[in-house]
Amino acid sequence: MSDITTLNGGSCIAFKGKNCVAIACDLRLGNQALTVACNRDKVFKITDKTYLGMTGLASDVDTLRSAFRYRLNMYRMKEEREIEPETFAHLVSSTLYEKRFGPYFIEPIIAGLNSNNEPFIAAADLIGCLNFAKDFVVTGTASDKLFGMAEGLWEPDLGPEELFESISQALLGALERDALSGWGAIVRVITPDKVIERTLQSRQD
Amino acid sequence: MLGLQPGSSTVVPTSAPVGHRFEPYDSNGGSIAAVCGKDFCIIASDTRQSTGYSIQTRYKPKVFRLNDKATLATNGFAADAEAMVSRIRQRLEWYRHSHGRSMPLHAIARMISTILYGKRFFPYYVYNILGGLDEEGKGAVYSFDPVGSYEREFCRAAGAAQSLIQPFLDNQIMFKNQHSTPEHTVPKPGEMSLPDVLKIVMDSFTSATERHIEVGDGLEMFVVRTPPSAQGEAIGAASVDLKAMGGVEAVGGEDEQEEGAVMVIRRELKKD
Numbered sequence: 001m002s003d004i005t006t007l008n009g010g011s012c013i014a015f016k017g018k019n020c021v022a023i024a025c026d027l028r029l030g031n032q033a034l035t036v037a038c039n040r041d042k043v044f045k046i047t048d049k050t051y052l053g054m055t056g057l058a059s060d061v062d063t064l065r066s067a068f069r070y071r072l073n074m075y076r077m078k079e080e081r082e083i084e085p086e087t088f089a090h091l092v093s094s095t096l097y098e099k100r101f102g103p104y105f106i107e108p109i110i111a112g113l114n115s116n117n118e119p120f121i122a123a124a125d126l127i128g129c130l131n132f133a134k135d136f137v138v139t140g141t142a143s144d145k146l147f148g149m150a151e152g153l154w155e156p157d158l159g160p161e162e163l164f165e166s167i168s169q170a171l172l173g174a175l176e177r178d179a180l181s182g183w184g185a186i187v188r189v190i191t192p193d194k195v196i197e198r199t200l201q202s203r204q205d
Numbered sequence: 206m207l208g209l210q211p212g213s214s215t216v217v218p219t220s221a222p223v224g225h226r227f228e229p230y231d232s233n234g235g236s237i238a239a240v241c242g243k244d245f246c247i248i249a250s251d252t253r254q255s256t257g258y259s260i261q262t263r264y265k266p267k268v269f270r271l272n273d274k275a276t277l278a279t280n281g282f283a284a285d286a287e288a289m290v291s292r293i294r295q296r297l298e299w300y301r302h303s304h305g306r307s308m309p310l311h312a313i314a315r316m317i318s319t320i321l322y323g324k325r326f327f328p329y330y331v332y333n334i335l336g337g338l339d340e341e342g343k344g345a346v347y348s349f350d351p352v353g354s355y356e357r358e359f360c361r362a363a364g365a366a367q368s369l370i371q372p373f374l375d376n377q378i379m380f381k382n383q384h385s386t387p388e389h390t391v392p393k394p395g396e397m398s399l400p401d402v403l404k405i406v407m408d409s410f411t412s413a414t415e416r417h418i419e420v421g422d423g424l425e426m427f428v429v430r431t432p433p434s435a436q437g438e439a440i441g442a443a444s445v446d447l448k449a450m451g452g453v454e455a456v457g458g459e460d461e462q463e464e465g466a467v468m469v470i471r472r473e474l475k476k477d
Binding site: 149 | 366371373375381415416
């Protein structure tokens with residue numbers, strides 16, 4: 001009822017493919033059952049080939065977004081290179097664990113291609129325990145539905161277009177059974193030479 | 206135990222009386238699902254029974270054959286489910302005694318609804334899915350809540366892994382979010398073939414087993430159809446050789462069974 005992890009609603013999912021990864025989220029921002037906005041992107045660009053998705057308490061998502069921007073700028077200045085997705089996952093983990101006893105109420109997922117263009121996905125809990133999955137990761141209020149969809153639809157070595165279709169079906173299917181997520185979705189497929197970004201129409205209820 | 210506080214003349218109880226309360230309900234995990242086609246219905250469940258983190262048994266059927274045209278899947282509190290199924294079976298027997306035939310599916314559905322609502326203020330903690338063939342021989346699924354609200358549908362999942370299975374069935378059986386293209390037309394819901402639906406049901410439960418701790422051990426899929434012998438030339442679901450897929454005759458129920466009307470296919474699921 002007064003659970004702040006499900007106060008705003010929203011869901012994210014990432015799929016690993018063959019030389020590509022996909023990350024997608026819904027667009028809803030709510031206050032319990034009341035929908036406040038339907039343009040809330042929950043996936044953020046970290047580098048050209050690394051994206052971060054965050055679900056949970058919307059204010060903590062904003063706070064962490066600026067915290068990561070600061071830490072990434074520091075990393076870039078010190079190292080004079082872009083961060084690898086693997087390294088970024090550990091940066092997320094340690095940032096969250098710093099608040100071990102008063103955590104940010106968000107659960108992040110990371111998707112990207114590393115400098116060898118190998119696909120990488122990871123998820124973490126609210127205190128930064130990392131999960132390096134080899135297939136897919138999910139987070140948010142529709143996570144149980146996303147697990148069911150992804151477990152059934154995901155298959156290894158999907159190309160960018162097939163990966164787009166699979167992740168879109170998985171996300172839309174889950175969103176329709178979750179009252180706290182939905183109102184449109186954005187899917188990003190990261191390939192070595194481009195990022196394909198598409199906005200999906202979905203039911204507005 | 207009563208004790209005296211040192212240096213005090215008044216008696217102070219040092220322990221409170223322990224109260225015990227009877228908890229009439231439990232939740233026994235597991236999941237059920239049913240999907241219907243043009244001339245058949247599949248009613249499936251896993252066979253694990255648990256309380257909390259403990260597995261009570263790896264084989265406890267949750268799907269019950271009622272007659273040649275009706276099979277009931279139950280999920281929630283196993284003891285209530287069992288008591289409820291015996292009551293339903295008794296009522297079906299009485300119906301046969303007075304009418305000389307099996308109760309039709311839609312009537313069983315309404316009867317289950319009234320039985321459930323009859324216990325509105327001390328409910329059977331059971332989610333039911335009734336599957337079978339309607340009076341026209343078409344596949345039918347009826348789903349119920351614990352107090353008897355019900356609806357006829359093409360497919361339904363219930364139980365611990367409802368949230369994992371239902372969106373998958375929405376996508377694969379109801380073809381939600383799928384649109385026809387010039388190259389590929391999306392079929393209408395309820396028109397898939399028996400072998401195709403069986404595959405989707407098996408995938409649903411293997412997926413649920415993978416991600417839900419209360420689901421696993423075994424899978425039972427009951428297939429209700431017009432038996433092959435009742436038709437001249439076997440067509441549709443009747444022409445599918447279920448025996449070749451490991452199907453055996455389902456037992457139990459009030460009627461003298463027609464061969465091949467209700468068959469059950471068993472599969473192993475992961476046990477961890």
